[in-house]
Amino acid sequence: MLYYLFDWLETSFDFPGAGVFQYLSFRAAMAAIISLLVTMLFGKKLIGFLKKKQIGEDIRDLGLEGQMSKKGTPTMGGIIIIAAILIPTLLLAKLHNIYVITILISTVWLGVIGFIDDYIKVFRKNKKGLHGKFKIVGQLGLGIIVGAMMYFSDNVVIREKIDTSQHLTEAEYMNDDCKKEASDYFEVDEVKSLKTTIPFLKDNEFDYSSLTRWMGAQNQWWAWLIFIPIVMFIITAVSNGANLTDGLDGLAAGTSAVVGLVLGLLAWVSGNFIFADYLNIMYIPNTGELTIYISAFVGAMVGFLWYNSYPAQVFMGDTGSLTIGGIIAVFAIMIRKELLLPLLAGVFLIEAVSVMVQTSIFKIRKRRKGLEYAQQNRVFRMSPLHHHYQKKPLHEVKVVNRFIIASIMLAILTIVTLKLR
Numbered sequence: 001m002l003y004y005l006f007d008w009l010e011t012s013f014d015f016p017g018a019g020v021f022q023y024l025s026f027r028a029a030m031a032a033i034i035s036l037l038v039t040m041l042f043g044k045k046l047i048g049f050l051k052k053k054q055i056g057e058d059i060r061d062l063g064l065e066g067q068m069s070k071k072g073t074p075t076m077g078g079i080i081i082i083a084a085i086l087i088p089t090l091l092l093a094k095l096h097n098i099y100v101i102t103i104l105i106s107t108v109w110l111g112v113i114g115f116i117d118d119y120i121k122v123f124r125k126n127k128k129g130l131h132g133k134f135k136i137v138g139q140l141g142l143g144i145i146v147g148a149m150m151y152f153s154d155n156v157v158i159r160e161k162i163d164t165s166q167h168l169t170e171a172e173y174m175n176d177d178c179k180k181e182a183s184d185y186f187e188v189d190e191v192k193s194l195k196t197t198i199p200f201l202k203d204n205e206f207d208y209s210s211l212t213r214w215m216g217a218q219n220q221w222w223a224w225l226i227f228i229p230i231v232m233f234i235i236t237a238v239s240n241g242a243n244l245t246d247g248l249d250g251l252a253a254g255t256s257a258v259v260g261l262v263l264g265l266l267a268w269v270s271g272n273f274i275f276a277d278y279l280n281i282m283y284i285p286n287t288g289e290l291t292i293y294i295s296a297f298v299g300a301m302v303g304f305l306w307y308n309s310y311p312a313q314v315f316m317g318d319t320g321s322l323t324i325g326g327i328i329a330v331f332a333i334m335i336r337k338e339l340l341l342p343l344l345a346g347v348f349l350i351e352a353v354s355v356m357v358q359t360s361i362f363k364i365r366k367r368r369k370g371l372e373y374a375q376q377n378r379v380f381r382m383s384p385l386h387h388h389y390q391k392k393p394l395h396e397v398k399v400v401n402r403f404i405i406a407s408i409m410l411a412i413l414t415i416v417t418l419k420l421r
Contacts, residue, residue: 001090001091001095002021002091002092003021003027003091003092003093003094004095006018006019006020006021007021007022010022021092024268024288024289024291024292027092027093027292028264028291028292028295029295030088030092031088031089031091031092031093031292031293031295031296031299032088032295032296032298032299033299034087034088034091034092034296034299035084035085035087035088035295035296035297035298035299035300035303036084036299036302036303037303038083038084038087038088038300038303039080039081039084039299039300039302039303039304039306040303040306042080042083042084043077043080043303043304043306043307043314044307046077046079046080046314047074047077047307047313047314050074050075050076050077050314051074054072055074055075055076055122055123069311070311070312073312073313073314073315074313074314074315075118075121075122075314075315075316075317076115076118076119076122076315076317076319077304077307077308077314077315077316077317077319077320078111078114078115078118078316078317078318078319078320078321078323078324079111079115079319079320080300080303080304080307080314080316080320081253081300081301081304081316081319081320081323081324082107082108082111082319082320082323084296084299084300084303084304085107085293085296085297085300085327086104086107086108086296087296088292088295088296088299089104089292089293089296090104092292093289093292093293094289097286097289098149098153098155098156098286099156099286099287099289099290099334100289100290100292100293102145102146102149102330102334103290103293103327103330103331103334104293105145106142106145106146106326106327106330107323107326107327109138109141109142109145109326110138110139110142110239110322110323110326110327111319111323113130113134113135113138113139113318113322114317114318114319114320114321114322114323115318115319116130117129117130117135117317117318117319117322118317118318118319121317129318130318135240135322136236139232139235139236139239139240139322139326140232140235140236142235142326142330143228143229143231143232143233143234143235143236144228144232146231146235146330146333146334147224147227147228147229147230147231147232148224148228150194150227150231150333150334151194151223151224151227151228152224154192155286156192156334157190157191157192157193157284157285158190158191158193158195158282158283158284158285158336159190159191159273159283159284159285160191160193161277161283190285193207194207194208194209194223194227195207195208195282195336196208196336196337196338196339197281197282197336197337197339197340198339199339199340199343199414199417200417200420204280204281205282206339208223208226208227208230209223209226209227211223211226212225212226231333234329234332234333234338234341235326235329235330235333237329237352238325238326238328238329238332238341238345238348239322239325239326239329240322240325240352241325241345241348241349241351241352242256242321242322242324242325242326242328242348243318243321243322243325244348244351244352244355244384245321245347245348245351245384245386246315246316246320246321247384247386247387248310248386248390248396248399248400249308249309249310249311249312249396249397249400250305250308250309250310250312250400251386251399251400251403251404252316252320252321252324253301253302253304253305253308253316253320253324254301254305254400254403254404254407255347255348255403255404255407256297256301256324256328257298257301257302257305258404258407258408258411259328259344259345259407259411260294260297260298260301260328261298261411262344262411262414262415263294263328263331263332263335263337263344264290264291264294264295264297264298265415266335266337266340267287267288267290267291267294267331267335268288268291269281269418270282270283270284270287270288270335270336270337271283271284271285271286271287271288271289271290271291272288279418279419281418282336284335284336287334287335290331290334290335293331294331297324297327301324304316304320310396310397310400325348328341328345328348329341332344340414340417343410343413343414343417344410344411344414345410346406346407346410347403347406347407347410350385351384351385351386352384354380354383354384354385354388355383355384357379357380357383358378358379358380358383359383361378361379362374362378362379365377386399386400386403389402
């Protein structure tokens with residue numbers, strides 16, 4: 001909204017300083033600052049309200065050190081995160097941008113699912129919350145919306161390279177006076193495409209429509225039959241992975257902030273033809289605007305850590321964890337970097353895999369050798385994986401810090417894939 005206001009002031013009245021809102025970097029920085037302020041100010045008031053209404057977490061005793069001291073800690077703090085993301089985005093982003101519209105819908109959609117789950121747990125005193133199948137249906141529903149938008153919207157396009165042998169030279173790239181235009185390196189016409197990025201490979205683009213070549217001449221039209229289910233799976237998997245990671249103070253927020261920083265960088269370079277050409281990556285017009293959103297996202301994560309770091313004053317609940325996982329998935333899909341998620345969001349992945357391995361192996365051993373043997377021979381001392389390390393025992397703060405360090409290492413490796421091919 002502020003973007004449109006200052007654009008009008010500059011256009012109509014040549015208002016001094018109004019033109020600064022045209023700069024993506026300025027609006028991204030402002031989004032992060034406003035997000036931090038919203039988190040700090042609104043967070044304090046919400047925590048006070050939750051305490052007053054005695055809306056606290058009901059802890060199940062799992063035998064973990066310091067676990068029962070968390071009983072009664074206010075939950076549903078994901079409301080703080082969502083507010084801190086939406087407010088700066090609505091103020092500073094171009095709201096007619098299809099990518100911004102989609103990510104805003106995704107945020108609200110998953111926020112509502114998580115809120116319903118927390119509401120059932122807290123107010124109706126049902127520890128199970130929203131039934132798992134309803135969560136999955138909600139996540140799959142969002143996958144259909146996002147997949148259909150990516151496939152059918154005429155505003156979701158890319159610019160194909162003219163000749164991959166011609167790129168900006170190092171000198172031109174570093175020269176501020178370089179007068180090159182996007183049309184010098186990319187086709188003028190924007191085209192619909194289901195291409196995405198494959199890490200580590202020189203020819204680093206994969207077209208989902210190639211999976212339907214057996215359908216003949218109309219294979220590109222029928223590619224949605226493959227693409228949309230893939231989008232549904234990615235959103236569901238990453239959203240649930242973040243949900244499983246939210247088990248220690250500051251863990252989900254800290255790792256998500258790292259992932260968000262890298263996604264913001266990828267969105268920025270993908271939406272800028274100079275960086276796209278220099279790094280030899282896909283040029284996706286208009287995705288640069290997503291930098292505003294992801295800056296607010298990172299600001300919200302960092303701001304939430306103010307209250308969520310050990311010892312936590314508030315938990316994000318499913319309102320937050322389901323939402324941030326879904327945001328990461330949808331964002332990566334829109335900038336066509338979803339195949340980087342197993343690396344970039346590796347912490348989420350290993351947390352989810354640890355649960356699947358623990359559950360499946362336990363069931364197999366129980367069926368073959370009985371319950372007692374299965375209980376005594378678990379793969380992990382407890383799952384998700386962060387609880388395994390708590391059982392070693394390691395202090396909660398040390399586990400969280402090490403997981404965040406691992407997330408930073410994965411983030412660096414993800415950035416390296418831009419040039420390592």
